[in-house]
């Protein structure tokens with residue numbers, strides 16, 4: 656039902672912007688979708704991209720953003736050309752470009768610096784080149800953040816505490832493998848359904864970065880937050896290849912440059928929310944477990960690595976893990 660509302664919102668903005676575009680011949684209106692609230696890091700990326708494109712094109716390009724979209728469906732829309740731009744996590748991206756799911760492996764990146772260096776370096780940039788074959792132009796890597804587990808049942812201090820919980824995961828095979836390994840019952844669903852699922856108790860918990868937990872007001876429906884930081888969650892700024900192919904070479908360059916600025920603003924927003932988000936969640940009533948032995952979680956996931964190695968190649972995983980710019 657949420658998705659229906661999202662499509663309706665899109666259609667509404669579409670009709671108003673068409674009316675507006677008619678009065679200004681030079682303007683090209685581009686529809687952008689992103690998964691969370693407008694005030695979130697995704698909203699910041701969307702707004703920055705819009706500002707940069709308007710500025711760089713002297714007002715030729717106007718981006719109209721619609722928040723709260725389902726990521727997999729938005730990527731599908733970009734693929735068939737009914738949505739021009741998408742800012743998304745990599746959650747469902749592996750369903751479109753399987754090689755990219757390697758970045759979703761738990762405990763792969765040491766910290767933010769490491770993740771950003773890999774994605775901005777040759778490994779990440781080569782992955783962007785795999786998208787056009789799937790009908791999508793990948794403009795830049797953005798950021799969602801390190802993911803942490805929340806739930807409504809009990810404080811999770813060790814991997815054993817998580818056993819038996821029903822946890823919503825993204826529609827992502829790499830993540831589902833990991834949660835199964837922990838003894839958790841992974842329940843994949845679109846992010847648009849998560850708040851209601853938590854509220855109604857369809858699932859006990861979910862996992863997301865602090866900027867998603869705060870902007871989606873999960874403190875209203877979740878009591879416990881454990882700072883597992885079990886996986887880094889990249890974001891991406893994607894574009895319909897059909898829209899991209901309609902641009903001149905100079906304009907294409909402009910879109911890549913504007914997306915790079917938007918990605919930087921997104922990362923800065925993630926960092927600023929991380930700086931005070933936990934205090935905010937405590938103030939909203941959550942019990943936060945910060946003193947987590949992450950090595951224990953990493954060890955519990957060890958058997959899943961055999962599957963990841965088979966899927967992606969151990970050499971490729973090690974190349975990311977040991978990457979130094």
Ligand code: EAX
Pocket residue numbers: 690691726743744746799825845846862863864867888
């Ligand atoms: O991209 O689906 C998820 O949990 C994502 O992290 C969220 O929608 C932000």
